[in-house]
Amino acid sequence: MDTPVQTSLDPRYSAAEAAPVPWADAVERLRRAERWLVTTVRPDGRPHQSPVVGAVHAGVLWFCSGAHERKSLNLAGNPSVLLTAPGGPGGLDVVVEGTAEVVEDEPLLREVAEAVVAAHDESWRFSVSGGRFHHGPAVAVVFRVRPVVGFGFATGNPPGQTRWRFGAS
Template identity: 50%
Template sequence: MAEKEPRTALDERYSSERAAAVAWPDAVTRLARAEVYWLTTVRPDGRPHVTPLIGVWADGALHFCTGADERKAKNLRGNPHVALTTGCNSLAEGYDLVVEGDAVAVRDETRLRRLAAAWEAKYGSAWHFDVRDGAFVNPEAGAALVFEVAPRTAFGFGKGEPYSQTRWQFP
């Protein structure tokens, strides 16, 4: 997937006077380096479900995996709209990111092999996956479906001085 160039805007209502909008490539660097993301899906009854997970940034999207019988996979069968967040637990420093979009299953095995290599490169050999039948396979953990979330809208929150809120909207 080609990287799309978003419309970038600083929301001055939530930003310090000397704040500036963060460029999307800088946000992508932060997204790629993050180790833990929080995924929000929607249960069939409309209640949110939030869970931490690991993932990789590749091909212009965040990718995560989950077992077919896990709550998040069940939720995605009925509603693909998700939010992925990452950042830090500090108010006075750091940068938080929110990516909103639709979770789309990745089934192409050539692409899955590239993603499996990216997982292992980022998280180490404990996160080695083989690829079979359009899914990741780990001998100890079983099969995992892989999803990509191309950003539709993303938000960045700079904390500390200057505070900032950047919004990226994708065509």
């Protein structure tokens, strides 16, 4: 996954002996997460959150959703998104802000489908056609999210909050 241009530890929320968490550790947490939480914004400004199966591939984060599901409808109007991989007690919670975009390139989607299986298991094997993922009767739009800023909340000992900034953010 792309390397952040800046990594910093926020001393306001970190123990004196805490150190910034390397981005590679955050990527590993994202890869191992059973589910991510996707937060989008409804047309009236209210938040919407939903669990999704995600994957890390080609330097970006990927997830899918039915075209008529609330998160897809929200992203059509406002592509801003938060992806969260909870780490549990004593772990690393990772939150990534970015912009979601629909991807329909079928060779790339086949690679992403393989990344989903590698991250999870065969029960999440998607076929690809018409620029969409297919799983049984379900058809899903696939979203790519390039990180803009990320946060790592180390909840163990020592606790700390790391910020990763990407690109010109």
